[in-house]
Amino acid sequence: MSRITPSSFDAESVRSQFPVLNRELKQGRPVFLDSAASAQKPSAVIAKEREVEEQYFANAYRGRYSFGARIDEELEASRKKIASFIGAASGSQIAFTAGTTLGLNQVAFGWGRSRLQPGDEVVITPMEHHANFVPWQQLVRETGATLKMLPLTADGRLDVTAFDDVITRRTKIVAVCTMSNVLGTVNPVSDLARRAHHVGAILVADGAQSVPHSPTDVLSDDVDFLVFSGHKIYGPTGVGVIYGRADRLEEIEPIVFGGHMISRVTMDDSEWADTPARLEAGTLPIVQAIALGTAIDWVNQTGLESIHAHEQSLLAEATRRLMEIPGMRIYGPSPQYKGAIIAFRVENLHPEDLAAMLDRRGVFTRHGHHCTMPLHELLGVTATTRASFAAYNTMEDVDKLVHAIQFAREKLRLV
Amino acid sequence: MAGQVSLVQIRIMSIDELLEEFEDLLDWEEQCDFLIDLGFELPKFSADLKNEENIVKGCQSLVWLVAEPEVSDGVTVVCIRADSDSMIVRGLIAVLLAAYSEKTPQQILDLDIEALFQRMGLNQHLSSTRRNGLHGMVRRIRSIAASNCT
Ligand SMILES: Cc1ncc(COP(=O)(O)O)c(C=O)c1O
Numbered sequence: 001m002s003r004i005t006p007s008s009f010d011a012e013s014v015r016s017q018f019p020v021l022n023r024e025l026k027q028g029r030p031v032f033l034d035s036a037a038s039a040q041k042p043s044a045v046i047a048k049e050r051e052v053e054e055q056y057f058a059n060a061y062r063g064r065y066s067f068g069a070r071i072d073e074e075l076e077a078s079r080k081k082i083a084s085f086i087g088a089a090s091g092s093q094i095a096f097t098a099g100t101t102l103g104l105n106q107v108a109f110g111w112g113r114s115r116l117q118p119g120d121e122v123v124i125t126p127m128e129h130h131a132n133f134v135p136w137q138q139l140v141r142e143t144g145a146t147l148k149m150l151p152l153t154a155d156g157r158l159d160v161t162a163f164d165d166v167i168t169r170r171t172k173i174v175a176v177c178t179m180s181n182v183l184g185t186v187n188p189v190s191d192l193a194r195r196a197h198h199v200g201a202i203l204v205a206d207g208a209q210s211v212p213h214s215p216t217d218v219l220s221d222d223v224d225f226l227v228f229s230g231h232k233i234y235g236p237t238g239v240g241v242i243y244g245r246a247d248r249l250e251e252i253e254p255i256v257f258g259g260h261m262i263s264r265v266t267m268d269d270s271e272w273a274d275t276p277a278r279l280e281a282g283t284l285p286i287v288q289a290i291a292l293g294t295a296i297d298w299v300n301q302t303g304l305e306s307i308h309a310h311e312q313s314l315l316a317e318a319t320r321r322l323m324e325i326p327g328m329r330i331y332g333p334s335p336q337y338k339g340a341i342i343a344f345r346v347e348n349l350h351p352e353d354l355a356a357m358l359d360r361r362g363v364f365t366r367h368g369h370h371c372t373m374p375l376h377e378l379l380g381v382t383a384t385t386r387a388s389f390a391a392y393n394t395m396e397d398v399d400k401l402v403h404a405i406q407f408a409r410e411k412l413r414l415v
Numbered sequence: 416m417a418g419q420v421s422l423v424q425i426r427i428m429s430i431d432e433l434l435e436e437f438e439d440l441l442d443w444e445e446q447c448d449f450l451i452d453l454g455f456e457l458p459k460f461s462a463d464l465k466n467e468e469n470i471v472k473g474c475q476s477l478v479w480l481v482a483e484p485e486v487s488d489g490v491t492v493v494c495i496r497a498d499s500d501s502m503i504v505r506g507l508i509a510v511l512l513a514a515y516s517e518k519t520p521q522q523i524l525d526l527d528i529e530a531l532f533q534r535m536g537l538n539q540h541l542s543s544t545r546r547n548g549l550h551g552m553v554r555r556i557r558s559i560a561a562s563n564c565t
């Protein structure tokens with residue numbers, strides 16, 4: 001992996017590789033600040049999808065003809081790239097899934113359903129995305145187990161001092177996001193994994209937000225499962241990844257049946273294929289899974305460390321500039337404890353009005369509860385406006401965001 | 416109460432006047448500013464009207480709506496008032512009030528509000544949550560009209 005120092009990171013040249021960001025809108029180039037929802041794709045990823053479609057598309061793992069063989073090869077290559085990107089030993093520990101949401105449901109129900117009993121506890125946090133909240137809520141209801149929350153500090157970090165009170169011998173599963181999609185908070189995953197293992201529980205990491213933005217090492221963090229989505233890491237929609245420690249992955253029972261997850265079916269019973277195929281029911285999102293490997297290549301070539309440093313410098317500058325705006329309130333800890341996401345409200349400015357006014361300036365943010373209603377309830381607001389940054393954002397984008405907020409304040413007669 | 420209502424009505428322009436002004440505007444930028452202006456002119460609800468019962472479901476922004484039948488010159492018309500925490504939604508409320516105010520329940524039920532939204536290009540410029548919210552308000556108004564139809 002090439003290591004470039006942050007100062008040599010050329011955001012303009014990164015940006016130029018993203019066709020959609022170089023469109024000219026009425027307001028100029030789009031200022032895309034919604035990568036936490038879905039990132040844009042570089043030409044390399046789009047070209048790979050085209051290559052597969054135009055040159056050798058076929059269904060996977062079935063065809064005894066050259067296209068099919070090429071597809072299988074490409075899929076396995078993608079698995080290997082993903083494995084090494086997150087520090088996993090082998091491509092066979094990577095199961096393709098539709099995205100973080102389906103992946104977390106597979107882990108929750110495939111691993112938890114047969115293991116949880118009344119009296120057992122599942123520990124999550126109030127900052128979880130609904131995808132890492134609702135499956136557990138449903139699972140404990142079904143099994144008679146209990147759902148517990150790790151408390152937050154006033155600035156939106158996990159309260160480390162409460163860990164030992166909440167994670168106890170009754171805990172069977174600790175499921176946390178590696179980074180909050182609203183507060184931006186980066187959670188101490190390896191510490192949580194250690195404590196979970198100490199009481200005989202497993203650690204499930206929702207990596208949707210952190211995997212695209214900072215290095216992941218599933219071995220040193222010692223997580224049992226890690227799930228993330230392709231579309232947030234400059235890859236296609238419709239594909240995601242479940243990583244499992246080799247023994248854990250074997251412990252997940254399939255919850256979706258049919259297709260190449262089957263090895264044998266009789267009138268009375270069925271047997272499953274080996275892992276990871278066992279967890280990949282139906283036809284895979286083939287083109288997407290292959291192009292996800294290309295997205296990972298792109299991140300590696302650009303340099304994840306330098307992307308991270310660049311995004312953190314945008315975060316620091318944006319935070320500083322936004323805090324100068326009267327009535328500004330940012331939710332979440334200070335930049336040193338978080339990734340490049342800023343959820344905010346401006347006093348007397350409705351978050352959707354704000355997002356609509358920013359749109360008029362070509363600044364694309366998201367408003368609402370961001371699929372974290374329990375967190376918003378805790379924050380005491382129904383909605384926030386969120387700006388999230390990625391490799392292709394520039395200091396100019398930060399500047400345009402600040403000016404667009406000023407524009408909104410003027411239009412809504414706050415100045 | 417009656418005084419408050421007439422105050423509202425004085426400020427409501429007819430839907431034809433509103434459309435004329437709206438369609439004279441150059442683009443969505445100006446139209447959005449116009450909606451915001453309407454929003455600023457819309458009278459605010461007092462705190463007691465902002466209760467749970469008056470909240471319109473399906474809106475991401477908070478919307479409170481009161482619609483009551485009133486007899487004026489021997490005919491029953493539906494008197495509608497509404498408020499929101501969003502200024503753009505308040506502008507949309509002003510559009511709805513212009514379309515629906517002083518109408519009999521039957522006239523309200525007969526009005527093709529979708530055609531109005533189409534004509535104003537609202538479906539194109541509003542987010543799906545805002546469109547849902549707008550339809551939530553329309554449903555509430557129509558159901559009140561329906562229950563006052565004779
Ligand atoms: C932290 C987190 N978890 C889960 C998800 C769900 O991801 P997906 O919609 O790709 O399934 C998201 C993204 O929306 C997220 O930010």
